[in-house]
Amino acid sequence: MTDLTDLTTRLPQERKIVTDQLPGPASAALAARTSASVARGIAPALKAYIVDADGGVLVDADGNSFIDFASGIAVTSVGASNPAVVEAVREAVGHFTHTNFTTSPYEAYTAVAEKLNEITPGDHEKRTVLLNSGAEAVENAVKIARNYTGRNAVVVMDRAYHGRTNLTMAMTAKNVPYKDGFGPFASEVYRAPMSYPLHDGLTGPEAAEQTIWQMEKEIGADNLACVVIEPIQGEGGFVVPAEGFLPAIAEWCRANGVVFIADEIQAGMCRTGDWFAVNHENVIPDVMTTAKGIAGGLPLSAVTGRAEIMDAPGPGSLGGTYAGSPVACAAALAALGQMEELDLAGRARGIETVVREILEPLVTETGGRVAEVRGRGAMLALEFVDADGHADGATVKKIVADCQAAGLLTLTCGLNGNVIRLLPPLVIGEALLRDGLTVLAEAIRKNI
Known part of the structure; x- marks a missing residue:
């Protein structure tokens, strides 16, 4: 077992309720x-x-x-106040808080992209775009896949959660509280069955066969731009697909020119015992979305993928005012360093x-x-x-x-x-x- 010895902290690491009731x-x-x-x-x-x-x-x-x-x-x-992250943020804001990378670029954005290209699965050439939130990363991943393939349809899984923007609400399964009363939603989003071993009793390959059959018969591979899948579902119940499910879906996508997008927003960044959850079965996505743990608490997200896919959209077609904030990038470099060092x-x-x-x-x-x-x-x-x-x-x-x-x-x-x-x-x-x-x-x- 890996050592879980206490690290150096500012605050006592203890549970203590001092008020007669909560909230105090x-x-x-x-x-x-x-x-x-x-x-x-x-x-x-x-x-x-x-x-x-x-x-x-x-x-x-x-x-x-x-x-x-x-x-x-x-x-x-x-940690919520990791010293390395705090110091990196302090140093960054002492120089500038914002310029917008698409108007006045800075090294930290490039350095984060280089690091993500290095640690994400696969030794192929990659490119990265930085954004603000997980939903924004998913939305941009879909945009890029549609641009690259020239197709419109998007497949997501039962119980999926991908965000709260209009497109990602369409991709998210749960109605209340995420979708109720917020429609109409984006079109060309289709839902397919996800492996759920506790309830479906299927092996990974058996579950994948059902998913692939539905994609082929109800949508058609020629219409499909991408399959977006959480390697371990988050809001949907922390559902871990049976062994063999993810590799089978990824292989089908490759064989049919469909972009396989791994949404690692909650599962990534060492959370599941490796850099990314897909590493457990050596699955290499075409495109991956990351956010949450990437910057130690500052808002930052990313889309990383094969160079030919990521470079399909033309200059100026991706970005955002705060996308890849220099302060968040500084925090990310520190947080990623801590993940390795610790x-x-x-x-x-x-x-x-x-x-x-x-x-x-x-x-x-x-x-x-x-x-x-x-x-x-x-x-x-x-x-x-x-x-x-x-x-x-x-x-x-x-x-x-x-x-x-x-x-x-x-x-x-x-x-x-x-x-x-x-x-x-x-x-x-x-x-x-x-x-x-x-x-x-x-x-x-x-x-x-």
Whole structure:
């Protein structure tokens, strides 16, 4: 097992609730201000307002210290105030905060592109474009694929999540809260079945056969620009496809001139125990999207792919005012350096070992109410069902609330809200990790 010894941190790595109730008075006052000023469509999961964060903890305005099993949704993998990232940002803003790379270029953008071209799978020639958000990266990847192939159709998977822009809402499966009332959506987006071993009982090749049949019969390869797939689904439930599914889909795409796009926005950047989740089966995408953990908390995303595909759109056709911000690029170079220096992929594998040790026995202990502990590295989840085997989102809500009251932040996912996902910072220490998992296990036992 990889060493999960505590790294040097500013804040005590401890869980501590000092107020009689949550939120405490300072956070409650901030919540009242938020209610009076922020649109109700913004709904924070944690009912406490954070004033400091470091390593694996979040400290709120009342002095409560929470164990962070969310990482800002897989963003603060190197920690929420990693010293190398902080120093890189400080240095960058001391020179300039913005110029717009498409008007006045700077080295940091190029350096990030070079690094992504180096670490993404495959030894072919690559190009990268930098953007702001994951949804923007996905949208640009589709634009590039359509331009390159001259085709329009886009295939995404059941339960997929790709963002909240108009095109990516069409690509996202879950209606509430992501799509309801926001249509009409972009056209030429089609959904195909994704391998879901817990429920479909199929091998990877068998599941791929179904997916390919549907793409061929309902869409037609000649109409298809790209297949966009999360190697491990995120919002859809942290679903890990059966071995052999991804390679079969990628091979079919290659044989039919379809661009295979791996959406590694949540799974990438060492989260699953390697740079990218596709590396587990040596799948080499034509194009890959990244974001979230790439810049240590600053907004940055990227599309990286084969040079001939990425260079298809003409000069001036890609970009954006803030795309590839110089400050975010500086943060990214520091964060990527920390991932290598601290072997965060190795730490992710160590986190998985501890999580499985503590949580997998609950599958048997709960009589299958915890239906599965799944995932890879530090991207892990528990799926919950009721006594009849149906999705049990109600129990999950109670477990998450109990965890929060005890000082542990966890998130849910899945179309039925019956999955608890674990995304701790990759820098979390073993003692803090075990404490958080103990809180979670106790909350599960209490509610089942």
